[in-house]
Amino acid sequence: MANLSTVMPQLSWPEVWGRRLGRHGLSAPFPGRAVDAVAAMCGAHAQVLSAAEVSIGLRVAGVTRSDVRDALWNERSLVKTFGPRGTVHLLPSRELPLWTGALGALPPSSNSLSADARLTPDQTDEVVAAIAEALADAELTIDELTAAVVASSGSWAADPVVPAFGGMWPRWRQAMHLAAHRGVLCFGPNQGRKVTYTSPQRWLPGFQPAPAPDALAGLVRHYLHAYGPATPQHFAQWLSAPRRWAAQLFDSLADELQPVDVAGTVAWVTAGDTAPTPVPAHGVRLLPYFDAYTVGCHPREQLFPGAAAQRALSGGQAGNFPVLLIDGTVAGIWHLRRSGRKLNITVEPLTTLTVAQRRDLDEQADRIGEILEGRPHLTIGTVTVGGHA
Incomplete structure (x- = not known):
């Protein structure tokens, strides 16, 4: 890693939040397309597609859920696949070679299944090959x-x-996310209520994963731009990868990285990317389930200060609750219940809102209504449902 004996640039936490908000399009929305926001946040978590639509819409002026779906199924600028942590994400199609090259190179994850239930390495390769053949033209x-x-x-x-x-899946499904990481599987458009899968080669002629060293270096740069300053351990947690492996990866990129001092803690940015943002962390945002900002930003004790850690984290895991963000850090939770076109939004602040913050909150509720193409009704009160409800 780079020499730490030299004088390090210093950043305060408010400066860090300002950098991250700006780079996520959360201090001011991007003027571009949905794909530009997805690239900026290193993928949008999409296990619940409506949450991804809100994540993207909050970051791009004027974008609605229809625009996101058009980018997926008509424009093909986005692809729905298994991304970081093996979870469903929307990723930019133009970056799929980088993502598959990097994710396909991650060390094997731990497997909690009994030895007789696991796939062997040979069986894994056989299943991935079978998936590739089955989806090549279907x-x-x-x-x-x-x-x-x-x-x-x-x-x-x-x-x-x-x-x-509540049931049991067939043995082969252990390799499903690996097939996506190796570039032979992604989601196709639904058939009614049924999910489909296909090959990204059908939409991206000539597509193939990028070489692993280049892809991993590119992913580190992407991550640090969106979430830095950060440590190898933060990067490992974001990817669900071994910490030692992440530290070795950062070491291999020592010439490209630079340490900074964040309120007494050493973290890393890409070399030269040390300037604080000219725009301070400011404003109110309603981030949905598993928003990339909530999941990717570290350390948790800074992002979820005080009571926010008890109210908005689930066993230390971020994302299970939609959160109220004030000036870059979590200051409450919220819940949305849809009834036809009516969107009942309940927000539970953990601090007293100022007049300006309440005005911003009203604007956020209206914006969510625009994104989800419904009529919002905002209530300030206690959220009574549990996480991921």
Whole structure:
């Protein structure tokens, strides 16, 4: 890593929040397209698509859920796939070579299944190859994809050994996110209420993952631009990767990185990226479930100060509650319940709002109504539902 004996640039936490808000389009929305916001935040978590639509819409002036879906299924500037932590994300199609090159190079994650339930490395490769063949020229539901994988690999692939949502998934599904990380699977458009899967090669002719060293270096640069200053441990947590591996990766990029002092803590930015933002952290935002800012920013004790840690974190995990963000840090939670076109938004602040903050909150509720193409009704009160409800 770079020599720490030299005098390090210093940043305060308000300066860090200002940098991050600006780079996420949260201090002022971007003027561009949905894909530009997704690139800026290093992917939008999309297990619940409406949450991704809000994440993107808050960052791009005028964008609605229809624009996001058009970018996905018509323009194809976005792709829905398994991203960081093996979770469903929207990623820029133009960056898919980088993402697959990097994610496909991550060390194998720990597996909590019993030894007799796990896929062997050879079985994993066989399943990924079967997925690639099945999706090369098709959009398949999960049942259709299961049938194709079992027909190619054998009956062992169908063994119901993976606990999931009150039932058991077939053995092959352990490799599903790996197939996405290796660039042979992404989501296709729904068939009614059924999810489909296809190959990104169908939409991106000539696509293939970038070489791993270049892709990993590019991902570190992307991450530090959006979430820096940060440590290798923060990067590891964001990716769900081993800490030692992340530290070694940062060491290998020592010539490209620079340490900074953030209120007495050493963290890292890309070399030369040390200036504080000219715009201080300011304003009110209503961030949805698993918003990239909430999940990617560290350390948690700074992002979730005081009572926010008890109210808005779930076992130390960020994202299970939509959060009220004031001046870059969490200051409450909120919940949305949709009834037809009516959007009932309940916000529970953890501090007394000023007149200006209440005005900003009203504007945020109106903006969410525009994004989700509904009629918002804002209530200040206690959120009674649990996390991820």
